[in-house]
Amino acid sequence: MGESTGEEAFRSGLExxxxxxxxxxxxxxxxxxxxxxxxxxxxxRRWETDLMVTEPATLGTLxxxxxxxx
Amino acid sequence: MKVTPFQSISELGAELRSGLSPTEVTEACxxxxxxxxxxxxxxIAVTPELAxxxxxxxxxxxxxxxxxxxLHGVPVALKDLLATKGIxxxxxxxxxADWVPDFxxxxxxxxxxxxxxxxxxxxxxxxxxxxxxxxxxxxxPRNPWDPAYITGGSSGGSAAAVAAGMAxxxxxxxxxxxxxxxxxxxxxxGLKPTxxxxxxxxxxxxxxSLDHLGPMTRCVADAALVLAAIAGPDDxxxxxxxxxxxxxxxxxxxxxxxxxxxxxxxxxxxxxxxxLVFEAALDTLSNAGARITESSLPHLExxxxxGSIITAVEGAAYHNARYDEVPERFGVGLGALVESxxxxxxxxxxxxxxxxxxxxxRVMQQLSQFDVWIAPTTSKLACRxxxxxxxxxxxxxxxxxxxxxxxxxxxxxxxxxxxxxxPVGIQFIGQPFAERELLGMARFFESLMPKLDYxxxxxx
Numbered sequence: 001m002g003e004s005t006g007e008e009a010f011r012s013g014l015e016x017x018x019x020x021x022x023x024x025x026x027x028x029x030x031x032x033x034x035x036x037x038x039x040x041x042x043x044x045r046r047w048e049t050d051l052m053v054t055e056p057a058t059l060g061t062l063x064x065x066x067x068x069x070x
Numbered sequence: 071m072k073v074t075p076f077q078s079i080s081e082l083g084a085e086l087r088s089g090l091s092p093t094e095v096t097e098a099c100x101x102x103x104x105x106x107x108x109x110x111x112x113x114i115a116v117t118p119e120l121a122x123x124x125x126x127x128x129x130x131x132x133x134x135x136x137x138x139x140x141l142h143g144v145p146v147a148l149k150d151l152l153a154t155k156g157i158x159x160x161x162x163x164x165x166x167a168d169w170v171p172d173f174x175x176x177x178x179x180x181x182x183x184x185x186x187x188x189x190x191x192x193x194x195x196x197x198x199x200x201x202x203x204x205x206x207x208x209x210x211p212r213n214p215w216d217p218a219y220i221t222g223g224s225s226g227g228s229a230a231a232v233a234a235g236m237a238x239x240x241x242x243x244x245x246x247x248x249x250x251x252x253x254x255x256x257x258x259x260g261l262k263p264t265x266x267x268x269x270x271x272x273x274x275x276x277x278x279s280l281d282h283l284g285p286m287t288r289c290v291a292d293a294a295l296v297l298a299a300i301a302g303p304d305d306x307x308x309x310x311x312x313x314x315x316x317x318x319x320x321x322x323x324x325x326x327x328x329x330x331x332x333x334x335x336x337x338x339x340x341x342x343x344x345x346l347v348f349e350a351a352l353d354t355l356s357n358a359g360a361r362i363t364e365s366s367l368p369h370l371e372x373x374x375x376x377g378s379i380i381t382a383v384e385g386a387a388y389h390n391a392r393y394d395e396v397p398e399r400f401g402v403g404l405g406a407l408v409e410s411x412x413x414x415x416x417x418x419x420x421x422x423x424x425x426x427x428x429x430x431x432r433v434m435q436q437l438s439q440f441d442v443w444i445a446p447t448t449s450k451l452a453c454r455x456x457x458x459x460x461x462x463x464x465x466x467x468x469x470x471x472x473x474x475x476x477x478x479x480x481x482x483x484x485x486x487x488x489x490x491x492x493p494v495g496i497q498f499i500g501q502p503f504a505e506r507e508l509l510g511m512a513r514f515f516e517s518l519m520p521k522l523d524y525x526x527x528x529x530x
Contacts, residue, residue: 018409029402032460033410037382040375041418047372047425 073098075235076524079292082238083140086132092143096125096187099145103189103236106527111211112230114150114160116190121145124187131185140295142185147237149228150191151198152178152283153272161274162206163196165392165399175272176307177241177283177300184299189237193227197404198243198276199385200224201251201466202458205403210455213256214525215492219452222252222466224276228286229256233524239287239296245276245381247448247470249284250482254447254495257484257522259512260286261293262470264503265477266311268297269304277384278309279423280377280474288524290483290513294318297505316506323514324507327360330440332367335374336469341451343488348446351485351496354518355444367436367443369429373472376429379414379422380475386411403460430476437478438501442511445469447482447495469497479505483512484522493522 014030015021022030071090074081075098086092100118107113128143148154151161153171160167174182182188196205203226204210211226213219214234221229225242229252232240242249244262253260261284268283275281285296298318304310331352340348356362386393386408393400393408400408437443450465473480478499485496496515500508 017413023402026402026406029406029460030410032463033382033406036378036464037410037414040378041414043372043375044379044418044422044425047428048421051421051424051428 075099075102076288076526078289079140079144079238079287079295082144083142086143087137092125092128092132092187093122095143096121096145096189099189099236102234102528106234106236109212109217109527110214110230110234111209112192112227112234112236113147113190114162114193114208114227115158117157117188120157121187121189124182128185128187138183138185139299141181141299143187144185144238145187145189146181147190147192147228147231147240148178148188149194149225149240149242151194151243151274152241154178154188154191157191159191159274160207161197162194162208163400163404164207165396166274167207171272173272176269176304178272180300181241186299192225192231192240195224195226196401197385197389197407198224198245198248199407200403200460201247201463203227203252204455204458205401207401212455213452213492214527215257216490218454219492220255220455220458222255222452224248224252225286226252229253229258232258232286232288234527235524239285239292241283241300242286243273243276244282244284244474245280246377246474247467249282249286250470250480250495250497251448251466253286253482255452255493257493257524258286258288259290259293259481259483259516260284261297261481261505261509262474262479263297263301263505264311264479266309267301267313267479267503267505269307269310271304271306275384275388277381278388279384280380282474288522290481290509290516291321293481294321294509311503313503318506318509321506321510321513323510324441327511327514328440329355329360329362329511330365330367330443331362332365332370332443332445334366335370336367336445339465339468340446340449343451344446344449344494347486347488347494348496351515352444355515358514358518362444363440365436365439367433369433370472372425372429373433373475374468376422376426377471377475379418380426382407382411383414383419426475433476437476437499441501441504441507443499445497445499447497451488451494452492473499478502479508481508481512483516484519
């Protein structure tokens with residue numbers, strides 16, 4: 001019961017965010033993306049403190065992992 | 071002379087220089103496509119007129135002693151995200167189905183300059199954005215080993231075309247898994263080269279900083295031949311690397327055959343049959359003299375999550391204007407990618423790229439301890455097409471996406487079969503721009519395995 005209510009709330013929140021109702025198929029695709037986003041951003045944030053001290057990256061190097069070997 | 075559909079490119083090349091005509095080989099491939107593709111759906115478009123014209127040219131040139139090299143007269147297929155002059159390039163999407171480029175992608179130009187014959191454009195996931203190819207607007211390609219099962223994705227049609235003997239090689243693209251995972255599920259060799267090794271000019275994008283183009287073939291030597299033809303710098307792609315392309319003609323494993331094995335993350339959630347095949351592969355290599363050392367590749371889980379952020383945002387940026395114009399023409403999965411990507415903040419994206427740089431430096435310190443690392447290509451076996459669902463993308467790409475984020479080369483090689491008789495792949499990961507050593511190790515492993523007996527559905 002609790003799980004179902006949580007899922008319904010999650011779906012409702014997602015539909016509110018997108019501004020439209022979703023079919024089951026659309027919901028499955030969006031829910032999968034949203035859950036991945038939440039996990040990924042949370043995981044990334046763990047590194048932000050490190051970055052402030054050590055990482056002076058510029059856009060020129062961001063997109064080219066092997067820029068230094070070119 | 072009789073055409074043998076599953077022979078290697080070098081075996082075919084020897085016959086093409088001993089009297090077999092490129093036109094005979096091309097007609098044989100077109101006949102196989104005609105017969106097999108209604109069931110396999112590997113191709114979005116077949117290009118018989120172009121193929122016949124190129125085959126005639128190849129034959130005429132060989133007749134006067136003009137030999138363009140190993141791919142001369144060899145039928146190949148192109149993932150339908152590569153621009154082809156005068157031929158619709160669809161991205162397997164109704165949103166792009168009407169686009170007819172007036173230019174060829176660099177890899178297409180290079181294949182044609184090498185004498186290859188283009189037999190068609192292959193099916194894929196819509197926008198290269200799912201892991202099974204089931205989302206294609208043209209219907210799913212089917213696995214030649216059992217058509218009830220997925221090919222994997224996103225280069226699923228390329229995999230089916232080569233595994234069914236409808237082409238001798240295909241070009242795929244790989245943002246998270248998309249050359250290696252379908253190659254694993256269809257029993258092929260699939261190489262994701264180093265980021266920048268192969269120009270992406272003219273390739274429709276999923277994620278600019280994670281996309282790679284590479285070959286899908288039935289043996290390692292063929293992958294090397296195709297890579298040699300398409301690799302090298304290109305002024306039209308600012309991310310293409312200036313690094314010289316090594317001689318890929320003679321593949322040998324690194325002399326000490328030291329292989330790193332990191333079980334954390336890469337072996338955490340394997341399907342049971344994949345674990346069995348992987349352990350057997352480790353035993354086979356060890357018994358043949360390879361020195362496999364358990365070590366640790368740190369931060370792969372972090373890299374995996376960074377890859378998810380970067381793909382979503384760069385994918386949304388690529389499709390942004392088109393999605394505003396014709397949202398109804400986007401399938402559910404690709405539409406969700408765009409809408410999800412739009413919800414990340416600019417800070418999220420820049421931080422993801424900064425953390426990426428930071429962690430890649432750390433991982434490389436460990437990765438450089440061994441010439442080659444080994445892992446299962448994917449943690450999930452092929453499922454039936456009817457059982458595919460969006461959440462399966464996560465286990466399917468966990469073993470491959472981190473190496474797109476790092477940018478190092480990686481190749482999937484057939485390693486055995488599951489209990490249903492479907493192929494399982496073994497992944498080797500190499501050093502930046504060291505495709506020669508990587509393919510040398512892959513070739514060594516291939517030489518220890520029984521030769522694959524591809525299912526010839528022409529006979530059934």
